[in-house]
């Protein structure tokens with residue numbers, strides 16, 4: 001199979017305009033998700049004003065009600081004598097002529113609703129779109145798959161995997177946020193609409209269970225109902241061959257909606273099917289994950305992600321070592337870098353504390369305005385892809401003094417020329433909900449790749465800096481080399497993408513695992529072949 005190359009034009013920085021956040025999608029970058037909190041804060045304030053105004057209005061209605069009902073209690077004691085009083089008669093006539101009319105036809109309720117709606121409309125541009133909701137739901141399903149998380153636990157706000165029949169915590173959140181029947185309905189529906197009945201069955205089952213538990217009560221914020229969930233779940237079961245479940249759920253649905261012609265027809269159809277071929281046993285309907293085009297490496301990739309950093313131990317391979325490294329450079333003499341050689345084939349090293357907290361903050365902050373949905377090479381062009389969920393920005397040296405400082409330090413450590421165009425501009429990446437980058441090569445694997453547009457050859461090496469920590473997930477996995485590196489905050493990793501003879505090194509196939517918990521930021525510096533002629537020995541030997 002072919003792997004795409006992560007390609008991004010470093011010169012696109014020239015055309016970067018400051019686009020309001022609302023125009024880009026939200027789920028592909030945690031920074032944007034975090035920014036959405038301030039929008040909800042405003043909505044909360046608007047709702048409070050609405051509740052206050054409506055409460056005042058209801059207080060007035062209640063006062064009028066109390067006034068009139070108290071009067072009637074008095075009047076009923078002797079209505080004839082009461083009416084003999086012209087003041088009582090006058091006020092009765094006035095009430096019936098105009099006071100009731102004013103109360104019943106008051107515009108206040110409408111004005112309050114209108115005020116709430118127009119405040120909401122002011123924020124509308126910054127609200128997540130349907131694409132965000134679907135992307136976030138897909139992110140959850142990705143985490144479920146890659147980390148083998150139990151849906152029933154996720155629904156309770158827990159991150160657990162079943163091991164030897166026992167649910168084991170993969171991560172224990174400080175506060176667990178349980179999901180509602182409607183939350184699960186939404187995730188199930190996203191899967192259902194993609195004909196992915198493996199996930200729709202699991203999520204809709206939870207949805208039906210929770211809706212049933214809530215007694216089928218309707219609440220205004222919900223999009224779905226018990227009936228909707230039963231309907232979708234019944235059809236998902238039918239599609240996965242579980243006709244008897246499809247039948248019993250449809251019967252339950254008819255109980256709520258007896259005149260639903262479509263469901264009546266389905267029930268007849270399911271009954272006929274069951275008469276024709278009765279089910280052998282329930283276990284016949286084992287749900288299977290949808291197949292993907294990267295099945296060959298999927299298991300290794302996911303295992304490497306699950307182990308969250310599974311490097312070969314130094315004691316198992318004495319050629320792997322740690323040291324204080326200066327690369328013979330006087331600039332590093334007083335403060336050598338702690339180097340850890342992680343792998344020899346391909347050659348991958350980790351430099352601890354490569355960047356300071358302040359420098360990492362400078363880089364992230366400078367990147368904010370330029371973050372755009374990350375793209376991958378698609379033939380000669382670049383396009384967004386499901387297999388890379390993040391936003392990225394390109395930073396030139398001139399963007400901030402820290403960028404130039406880092407270039408210098410990379411150059412000292414690697415001994416390579418990283419000046420543009422021999423090194424691409426710094427690519428800063430922020431991952432989104434369940435954000436990931438599936439197995440890929442950083443170097444071009446086809447002569448038409450956009451990597452060659454710089455006219456400085458292929459990407460000979462990658463220098464990647466971890467600008468943040470993550471709480472769980474997000475490791476960098478080397479698939480064929482069979483090891484993964486956990487996110488080590490402030491560290492950087494370096495590897496050669498090409499053999500000395502210029503051929504791509506297949507062993508560098510690598511990936512960014514989905515981020516389970518946290519806000520992962522990395523920065524890539526891609527170094528090209530040209531400009532290194534006297535710095536990195538090349539070879540004509542096809543074996544080298």
Ligand SMILES: O=C(O)CCC(=O)C(=O)O
Nearest residue numbers: 006437475476511512522
């Ligand atoms: O995020 C990671 O761990 C890997 C990122 C990566 O491979 C890339 O951006 O090319």
Ligand SMILES: [Fe+2]
Nearest residue numbers: 006441442510
């Ligand atoms: Fe990469």
